[in-house]
Amino acid sequence: MVSITALMILIGIFFFLFATGIQAFAEISLHDFFLKATWNPAAYTEPAWGILALITGTLMVTFGALIISVPLGIASAIYLAEICAPKPREIIKPLIEMIAGIPSVVLGLIGILLLSPLVAGIFNLSNGLNALTSSIIVGIMVLPTIITISEDVLTSLPKEFREASLALGATRWQMIKMTLIPAASSGILAAVMLGLGRAVGETMAVLMVAGNSLAMPTSFFDPVRPMTASIAIEIKEVVKGSLHYEALFAVGLVLFIITFAVNFISDMIIEKRTRQYKW
Amino acid sequence: MKENRTLIEFRNFDFWYSEKQVLFDVNMKICPDCITALIGPSGCGKSTLIRCINRMNDLISCTRMKGRLLYKNKDINQKHIGVVELRKNIGMVFQKPNPFPMSIFENVAYGLKVQNIKSRSKIKETVEKSLKKADLWDEVKDNLNLSAFSLSGGQQQRLCIARALAIRPDVILLDEPCSALDPIATAKIEYLLKKLKKETTIIIVTHNMQQAKRISDNTCYLLNGKVIEYSKTDDIFHKPKYALTKKYLNGDFG
Ligand SMILES: Nc1ncnc2c1ncn2[C@@H]1O[C@H](COP(=O)(O)OP(=O)(O)O)[C@@H](O)[C@H]1O
Numbered sequence: 001m002v003s004i005t006a007l008m009i010l011i012g013i014f015f016f017l018f019a020t021g022i023q024a025f026a027e028i029s030l031h032d033f034f035l036k037a038t039w040n041p042a043a044y045t046e047p048a049w050g051i052l053a054l055i056t057g058t059l060m061v062t063f064g065a066l067i068i069s070v071p072l073g074i075a076s077a078i079y080l081a082e083i084c085a086p087k088p089r090e091i092i093k094p095l096i097e098m099i100a101g102i103p104s105v106v107l108g109l110i111g112i113l114l115l116s117p118l119v120a121g122i123f124n125l126s127n128g129l130n131a132l133t134s135s136i137i138v139g140i141m142v143l144p145t146i147i148t149i150s151e152d153v154l155t156s157l158p159k160e161f162r163e164a165s166l167a168l169g170a171t172r173w174q175m176i177k178m179t180l181i182p183a184a185s186s187g188i189l190a191a192v193m194l195g196l197g198r199a200v201g202e203t204m205a206v207l208m209v210a211g212n213s214l215a216m217p218t219s220f221f222d223p224v225r226p227m228t229a230s231i232a233i234e235i236k237e238v239v240k241g242s243l244h245y246e247a248l249f250a251v252g253l254v255l256f257i258i259t260f261a262v263n264f265i266s267d268m269i270i271e272k273r274t275r276q277y278k279w
Numbered sequence: 280m281k282e283n284r285t286l287i288e289f290r291n292f293d294f295w296y297s298e299k300q301v302l303f304d305v306n307m308k309i310c311p312d313c314i315t316a317l318i319g320p321s322g323c324g325k326s327t328l329i330r331c332i333n334r335m336n337d338l339i340s341c342t343r344m345k346g347r348l349l350y351k352n353k354d355i356n357q358k359h360i361g362v363v364e365l366r367k368n369i370g371m372v373f374q375k376p377n378p379f380p381m382s383i384f385e386n387v388a389y390g391l392k393v394q395n396i397k398s399r400s401k402i403k404e405t406v407e408k409s410l411k412k413a414d415l416w417d418e419v420k421d422n423l424n425l426s427a428f429s430l431s432g433g434q435q436q437r438l439c440i441a442r443a444l445a446i447r448p449d450v451i452l453l454d455e456p457c458s459a460l461d462p463i464a465t466a467k468i469e470y471l472l473k474k475l476k477k478e479t480t481i482i483i484v485t486h487n488m489q490q491a492k493r494i495s496d497n498t499c500y501l502l503n504g505k506v507i508e509y510s511k512t513d514d515i516f517h518k519p520k521y522a523l524t525k526k527y528l529n530g531d532f533g
């Protein structure tokens with residue numbers, strides 16, 4: 001019942017995006033849309049509809065966020081599940097869950113007021129609103145997801161694995177590395193994918209700290225404008241039914257397909273692994 | 280006793296979980312190259328006793344012990360004795376087969392990898408030898424890369440024995456290894472253990488008295504954390520010295 005409802009909603013959203021978004025391609029060629037770097041829908045003479053710079057912005061922020069949050073998140077999960085004493089764990093875990101509860105506007109503010117001057121200062125930039133700063137902010141946002149899910153997966157592993165490993169003369173670190181992490185890998189992958197989905201879709205904080213430049217970024221110190229930010233900024237200015245309006249829906253459709261594909265692929269990997277080694 | 284040599288010795292050994300004492304003044308000498316069976320009703324402390332020998336109880340917080348537990352005349356609970364080293368010499372097979380979620384091959388190779396043995400050929404050779412010793416080789420030799428979970432319960436338990444054997448331990452502890460298995464799988468493991476005792480000392484917990492009778496050289500009868508009687512298996516089953524042992528063997532309780 002729940003799954004049918006979820007499926008209906010998913011299909012509904014897809015058709016909503018698809019019905020409007022597809023109309024954009026009556027006038028914009030797929031080639032121009034995906035492979036041209038200039039996005040300038042409001043230009044009076046020659047509007048440009050290339051979303052490559054926007055996609056690049058999204059990918060940079062997403063992967064930057066994951067590069068920060070995945071190692072940190074997995075390490076924290078291992079620490080919490082396997083090394084930390086129960087008392088401090090009971091304090092740390094709720095704190096991490098509280099990070100998840102911080103509204104993204106607040107994180108965006110912190111990004112603007114604290115982090116971006118810091119980044120500008122350290123790297124000697126005139127402006128700290130760029131892909132790096134947004135990666136850090138989005139990295140912080142997805143960290144609790146990765147930590148809590150990975151930690152749950154690790155603690156739910158049967159104690160038999162631990163005993164078997166230690167009884168063979170493994171050290172605690174060998175047990176973690178050779179037994180627990182491989183056994184938890186599909187669950188940890190799921191955690192990372194969920195984090196990835198969140199990073200791709202994150203809008204508000206990114207809107208505030210990414211710098212919003214439409215130019216094609218060439219490094220993490222360049223300002224970027226991810227797809228989500230473009231939609232959020234522009235949708236309030238466009239005339240309903242105009243080409244620009246339809247093009248924004250097409251951008252939304254691309255976002256939807258990316259997150260859907262990520263989830264689908266990770267489900268397949270997880271499914272395959274759990275079928276092979278279920279316990 | 281069958282022999283007078285001693286490999287493992289409990290001396291005035293007491294053990295507590297938090298405030299609850301479960302072993303009382305255990306004195307017991309275990310001789311090398313034989314099978315020692317621990318019998319007694321459920322909850323009498325058999326698992327606790329056997330898990331002291333490879334210090335598996337270290338994993339449980341708030342345990343306490345008194346007295347000495349010697350392996351090769353050294354107290355295993357002393358600070359300078361490495362627990363990792365101890366467990367390499369004293370392997371363990373658990374009540375429920377617990378293979379790792381890996382292939383059959385990787386399961387047996389695990390202990391070698393723990394010891395940082397890198398040579399592929401050495402690992403392959405040892406895996407084959409261990410599986411042969413555990414009477415499993417013929418059944419799995421064409422499927423070494425299959426998941427260990429694809430095996431039956433009895434095969435999984437023999438895989439766990441092979442995994443323990445791969446690092447050539449001095450002693451193998453088995454905690455009710457057949458309790459989850461059918462009679463045929465049980466018979467295979469009993470046959471295997473009798474064959475293995477020539478090279479490895481075996482200590483086995485069992486709630487099945489017939490099993491103790493069939494395979495062990497010495498039997499220890501434990502009740503409420505106390506050793507009631509410990510002697511040659513033949514003696515204990517045919518002329519038990521104590522009334523309590525006789526009652527237990529007759530099936531009056533337990
Ligand atoms: N981890 C533990 N914490 C507290 N008490 C335990 C623990 N494990 C076992 N006990 C208690 O110790 C006693 C002996 O248990 P155990 O050694 O498992 O007996 P057996 O293996 O003979 O059935 C039992 O009363 C049991 O409840």
Ligand SMILES: [Mg+2]
Nearest residue numbers: 325326327454
């Ligand atoms: Mg037990």
